[in-house]
Amino acid sequence: MAGESSVKINYLGALTAGLWRENPTFRLLIGMCPPLAVTTAVKPALTMGLSVIFVLVCSNLAISLMRNLLKPHLRIIMFCLSIATFVTICDLYLRAFAPVMSEILGAYVPLIIVNCIIIFRAEACASKNDVWFSILDGIGSGTGFTIALCIMAGIREILASGTFAGIAVMPRGFVPWAAMQMPVGAFVTLGLLLGLASLLTAKKAN
Amino acid sequence: MFSKLKYFIAESWLLLVSSFLFGLLIAVADAAWSAKIAQNKAEKLSGLMTSLVSDANSFEIAIKEANLPGNGGQTVKTDIYKALDKQGNCAGFAFIAAGTGFADKIELVIAVDARCEKLFGFNVLSSNETPGFGDKMKNAIFSNQFKGAPTGKLELIKIGDAGKIDNEIVAISGATVTSTAVINIFNKSIKSVKEQLQQKGLITGNGG
Numbered sequence: 001m002a003g004e005s006s007v008k009i010n011y012l013g014a015l016t017a018g019l020w021r022e023n024p025t026f027r028l029l030i031g032m033c034p035p036l037a038v039t040t041a042v043k044p045a046l047t048m049g050l051s052v053i054f055v056l057v058c059s060n061l062a063i064s065l066m067r068n069l070l071k072p073h074l075r076i077i078m079f080c081l082s083i084a085t086f087v088t089i090c091d092l093y094l095r096a097f098a099p100v101m102s103e104i105l106g107a108y109v110p111l112i113i114v115n116c117i118i119i120f121r122a123e124a125c126a127s128k129n130d131v132w133f134s135i136l137d138g139i140g141s142g143t144g145f146t147i148a149l150c151i152m153a154g155i156r157e158i159l160a161s162g163t164f165a166g167i168a169v170m171p172r173g174f175v176p177w178a179a180m181q182m183p184v185g186a187f188v189t190l191g192l193l194l195g196l197a198s199l200l201t202a203k204k205a206n
Numbered sequence: 207m208f209s210k211l212k213y214f215i216a217e218s219w220l221l222l223v224s225s226f227l228f229g230l231l232i233a234v235a236d237a238a239w240s241a242k243i244a245q246n247k248a249e250k251l252s253g254l255m256t257s258l259v260s261d262a263n264s265f266e267i268a269i270k271e272a273n274l275p276g277n278g279g280q281t282v283k284t285d286i287y288k289a290l291d292k293q294g295n296c297a298g299f300a301f302i303a304a305g306t307g308f309a310d311k312i313e314l315v316i317a318v319d320a321r322c323e324k325l326f327g328f329n330v331l332s333s334n335e336t337p338g339f340g341d342k343m344k345n346a347i348f349s350n351q352f353k354g355a356p357t358g359k360l361e362l363i364k365i366g367d368a369g370k371i372d373n374e375i376v377a378i379s380g381a382t383v384t385s386t387a388v389i390n391i392f393n394k395s396i397k398s399v400k401e402q403l404q405q406k407g408l409i410t411g412n413g414g
Contacts, residue, residue, distance in 0.1 A: 085228035089235045096239035099246040178338030
């Protein structure tokens with residue numbers, strides 16, 4: 001009975017860890033390229049987040065299925081192979097069914113291949129755990145990453161354009177901050193959010 | 207020899223099988239969606255060309271893989287499209303031209319009239335120019351200066367009347383590099399396109 005409940009806790013932990021405790025952007029500071037590059041608006045950030053969730057879940061699933069067959073010298077190459085496959089499929093899908101988003105995201109979709117989050121989850125979780133645990137871990141980490149992207153994009157889009165996901169939210173006469181659309185805006189927003197995350201963590205620890 | 211082969215297969219069979227399966231997966235996805243991707247590309251280009259040539263009813267390729275001057279003396283291949291009006295007459299020509307901008311390559315769709323004497327203007331196919339500065343090349347105040355301008359050499363000026371249509375183009379404030387890049391793309395490509403259309407006998411009258 002005790003064993004069963006501990007397994008349940010682990011599955012729930014796999015799903016929720018990525019949301020805050022092991023949030024890739026705010027806590028682990030990995031995969032920092034998309035938060036800086038694709039957060040000028042909410043829609044592309046959400047598309048990037050959903051793409052990462054798809055790739056994380058599929059690559060975790062594939063690696064978890066083959067985890068008992070992985071030899072040490074083949075490990076990294078098998079991770080790269082499976083991640084590259086699902087990123088290519090995701091890129092093709094976006095180019096076919098979301099061409100506008102694909103164009104806005106540009107090279108950042110193919111660059112998911114080298115995103116640390118995915119290879120990190122493959123190494124730390126999928127290559128050591130069962131299929132369901134790995135899928136839940138992929139969903140959790142991907143969702144945490146997507147939430148972080150959307151928070152950053154929301155702040156930047158509101159201040160840079162006065163809109164949220166394309167809907168005007170600022171009063172008439174609002175002067176857009178062009179800098180928030182530029183790389184400097186991404187660094188400032190990320191820095192402030194990381195500071196806030198550290199503050200919250202420190203308060204919780206105290 | 208056989209033992210070596212056996213060792214090789216034992217060590218790498220997973221990689222070989224996975225490569226085949228993953229490759230198959232990509233091939234299936236590509237086969238399923240490549241037609242849709244090609245259609246999206248064609249629709250985008252057609253939309254951009256149609257918005258420039260107002261009389262256009264359809265487009266056909268006038269010169270396939272025409273050579274246009276690129277960066278560093280290189281040539282770039284691009285199709286030159288002929289716009290046809292409802293009666294099937296030539297309403298103008300359109301093509302893709304590219305050059306180096308401030309941040310990255312700028313790709314423009316440029317359209318000219320049937321005699322290649324006047325510009326219909328340009329649309330941006332792709333660019334990564336600085337938001338708030340270089341990306342203002344898409345704004346009407348800059349792009350409208352090209353509509354109706356002569357196809358001769360364009361000059362970039364920093365101060366002037368942006369509403370006056372002639373060969374002088376007023377630069378985007380704070381984005382001189384992008385403005386110069388756009389002018390260079392025009393000056394390089396238009397001359398070459400005009401020559402090639404003349405050689406093929408596609409320009410009527412004294413198109414040059």
